[in-house]
Amino acid sequence: MFWSVIAANKRKTYALIFLMGVFLLGTGYAVGMAVAVYNRPMAGLAGLAAAAFIWFVMLMVSLYGSDRVILSISNAKRVHRDKWPQLYNIVEEMKIASSLPKMPEIYIVEDTAPNAFAVGKSPEKCSICVTAGLLAACSRDELQGVVAHEVGHILNRDVMYMTVAATMLGSILLISDMFLRSFKYSPTIRFGSRSRISGAGGAGIIVLVASVFLAIVGPILARILYFSISRKREYLADATSARLTRYPEGLASALEKILKSTATLNFAPSATAPFYIANPYKQHLGGNAFATHPPLSERIRILRAMSAGAGYIDYMKAYIQVTNTRTSLLRASDITDTGRIEIRQASKASSGTELSHGVSRRKAGDIIRAMNNFVFVSCPCGVRIKLPPQYTGNQIRCPRCRRIHDIPETDNKNLRSILTASTALDGKNVMLEDPGQNMGIDLPSSRKQTVSLLPGKWQTFTCNHCGCSHELSPSFSGRRLTCSHCGSRITILQQASSN
Amino acid sequence: MKCPLCSIMLISLEFAGIEIDYCMECKGIWLDIGELEYLIAEEDGDEYLEPMAAVGVKGKGRACPICTRSMKKIHLGPTKDILLDQCPSHGIWFDRGELNKFISTGRDEKRSSRLVQLLDEFFPGVDDQIEGGE
Numbered sequence: 095m096f097w098s099v100i101a102a103n104k105r106k107t108y109a110l111i112f113l114m115g116v117f118l119l120g121t122g123y124a125v126g127m128a129v130a131v132y133n134r135p136m137a138g139l140a141g142l143a144a145a146a147f148i149w150f151v152m153l154m155v156s157l158y159g160s161d162r163v164i165l166s167i168s169n170a171k172r173v174h175r176d177k178w179p180q181l182y183n184i185v186e187e188m189k190i191a192s193s194l195p196k197m198p199e200i201y202i203v204e205d206t207a208p209n210a211f212a213v214g215k216s217p218e219k220c221s222i223c224v225t226a227g228l229l230a231a232c233s234r235d236e237l238q239g240v241v242a243h244e245v246g247h248i249l250n251r252d253v254m255y256m257t258v259a260a261t262m263l264g265s266i267l268l269i270s271d272m273f274l275r276s277f278k279y280s281p282t283i284r285f286g287s288r289s290r291i292s293g294a295g296g297a298g299i300i301v302l303v304a305s306v307f308l309a310i311v312g313p314i315l316a317r318i319l320y321f322s323i324s325r326k327r328e329y330l331a332d333a334t335s336a337r338l339t340r341y342p343e344g345l346a347s348a349l350e351k352i353l354k355s356t357a358t359l360n361f362a363p364s365a366t367a368p369f370y371i372a373n374p375y376k377q378h379l380g381g382n383a384f385a386t387h388p389p390l391s392e393r394i395r396i397l398r399a400m401s402a403g404a405g406y407i408d409y410m411k412a413y414i415q416v417t418n419t420r421t422s423l424l425r426a427s428d429i430t431d432t433g434r435i436e437i438r439q440a441s442k443a444s445s446g447t448e449l450s451h452g453v454s455r456r457k458a459g460d461i462i463r464a465m466n467n468f469v470f471v472s473c474p475c476g477v478r479i480k481l482p483p484q485y486t487g488n489q490i491r492c493p494r495c496r497r498i499h500d501i502p503e504t505d506n507k508n509l510r511s512i513l514t515a516s517t518a519l520d521g522k523n524v525m526l527e528d529p530g531q532n533m534g535i536d537l538p539s540s541r542k543q544t545v546s547l548l549p550g551k552w553q554t555f556t557c558n559h560c561g562c563s564h565e566l567s568p569s570f571s572g573r574r575l576t577c578s579h580c581g582s583r584i585t586i587l588q589q590a591s592s593n
Numbered sequence: 594m595k596c597p598l599c600s601i602m603l604i605s606l607e608f609a610g611i612e613i614d615y616c617m618e619c620k621g622i623w624l625d626i627g628e629l630e631y632l633i634a635e636e637d638g639d640e641y642l643e644p645m646a647a648v649g650v651k652g653k654g655r656a657c658p659i660c661t662r663s664m665k666k667i668h669l670g671p672t673k674d675i676l677l678d679q680c681p682s683h684g685i686w687f688d689r690g691e692l693n694k695f696i697s698t699g700r701d702e703k704r705s706s707r708l709v710q711l712l713d714e715f716f717p718g719v720d721d722q723i724e725g726g727e
């Protein structure tokens with residue numbers, strides 16, 4: 095916990111709300127006086143009242159609805175525990191490690207570029223959001239590092255300040271962004287279920303004038319937002335990530351994958367750019383004076399320089415060593431948690447395989463398809479057929495070998511496809527085996543399922559048949575389980591200790 | 594995504610690390626922007642990927658499966674034998690057999706063989722020469 099950082103973020107949040115109010119009231123009064131024909135004081139008061147009303151609405155929106163707005167313009171979809179138990183587990187682990195008061199909501203952005211962010215007005219009400227591209231590219235350790243980094247932003251109140259700032263300053267930016275976008279072309283979701291029809295309607299001269307105005311004002315507001323966010327926030331969140339995961343290399347290699355990726359985010363209006371773990375707009379080489387993020391390569395080097403331990407002190411030392419500065423990130427008195435933290439071993443589940451860009455893009459596409467209820471059919475000849483939900487008919491003929499397949503129901507089958515699609519989520523600790531899948535025949539007796547467990551951990555898994563989720567405590571020692579919903583038999587395999 | 598010719602939903606097929614969108618009706622193939630580069634990147638330089646506007650081609654362009662805008666007629670690669678439809682921001686449409694033809698023409702045997710083989714593997718029945726009727 096960095097108390098001074100938290101206090102500074104809170105101060106900035108209140109100051110911003112106050113300044114915005116002063117600015118709006120002033121503008122409202124001036125406009126009222128200017129347009130008044132007679133009875134100027136009354137008109138001035140009316141302008142004042144209108145401005146107060148706008149300010150109040152903005153305040154309410156930023157306190158109660160801003161996270162929704164930001165998530166929806168980022169094209170994020172809420173995911174629940176029963177659909178994504180592995181991702182939920184990672185977030186839950188970090189929630190417990192950081193003693194967050196409440197479980198953050200989890201969202202996935204339908205985008206193939208790897209990235210992540212968090213939004214929310216307080217630690218009690220916040221959301222963590224990862225892109226499909228990140229899920230596809232990262233191992234469990236890497237994903238954990240990224241989630242812990244976002245938890246760090248939540249703890250330090252960076253998320254609170256940025257959420258309020260983005261709604262207050264960004265509302266104008268967002269509008270200008272949308273206008274500009276509607277002129278260019280409407281962004282399409284490549285793996286979505288529908289192709290969107292270009293929405294550049296002829297809204298006429300008003301839109302044009304408004305967007306020209308906003309195009310001028312927008313960058314100025316973005317600059318203000320830029321100057322008000324802390325340069326240090328990414329380093330501090332990295333430090334928190336290392337501390338919570340006790341494994342700096344996890345975040346370091348996740349950042350490396352983000353750095354190497356050539357994909358760019360489709361849905362990242364400029365106002366939301368500071369939210370992301372890495373700048374969604376490709377950074378210029380070297381230090382850019384106006385960059386919203388410190389260079390990724392430097393952050394990676396700092397994390398990798400932490401050889402002695404995973405504590406805050408170790409990060410601060412590594413920071414000084416790598417950046418060659420004498421000024422520390424924080425005063426020593428800010429760091430309350432000075433205990434020595436041993437770096438843990440890499441978890442077994444992480445395969446550490448380097449995916450090529452094409453492969454991870456494909457996997458990300460599969461995750462997005464699965465979210466959009468595509469049906470996946472694996473043909474024994476080696477072809478994987480991916481059917482959009484609009485595909486009609488109950489059968490499909492494989493174009494390669496001409497076998498005819500029944501099209502299975504969606505949902506449960508999709509879960510399995512997602513699990514095989516994602517490296518981070520198909521960790522060896524939970525395996526949903528379908529005896530029919532290997533042979534390419536869908537056996538009607540696929541109501542049997544095998545789950546292997548790591549000892550000493552809480553674990554959630556989903557019943558293959560009905561999709562309901564089950565939780566096993568670390569003390570669970572049974573061999574077999576019957577799903578309370580559908581009666582499926584689930585065999586439990588206890589794995590040998592991994593630590 | 595709908596087929597630019599038949600307007601039915603395209604399906605995606607993945608085989609041996611290649612992913613394409615495919616029309617069950619007309620056997621046409623859609624490649625996303627970047628997919629084609631990924632497919633033949635190790636084989637050739639950029640000369641094959643520099644699209645040339647096809648002049649003097651009549652008729653309205655077909656609709657891009659992603660944005661539904663009218664696509665451009667282009668030539669790709671050193672020969673002007675193949676006429677393709679391209680959406681500059683989304684990808685390229687290949688009519689039945691055109692992808693095979695594109696990959697095998699204008700290249701020496703050895704360089705193209707791996708890709709052609711892969712495509713033959715992918716669609717043993719679709720290739721024009723082998724196709725005997727269904």
Ligand SMILES: [Zn+2]
Nearest residue numbers: 328331370371
């Ligand atoms: Zn961050």
Ligand SMILES: [Zn+2]
Nearest residue numbers: 473475492495
């Ligand atoms: Zn087949």
Ligand SMILES: [Zn+2]
Nearest residue numbers: 596599616619
């Ligand atoms: Zn067709």
Ligand SMILES: [Zn+2]
Nearest residue numbers: 657660680683
């Ligand atoms: Zn298009």
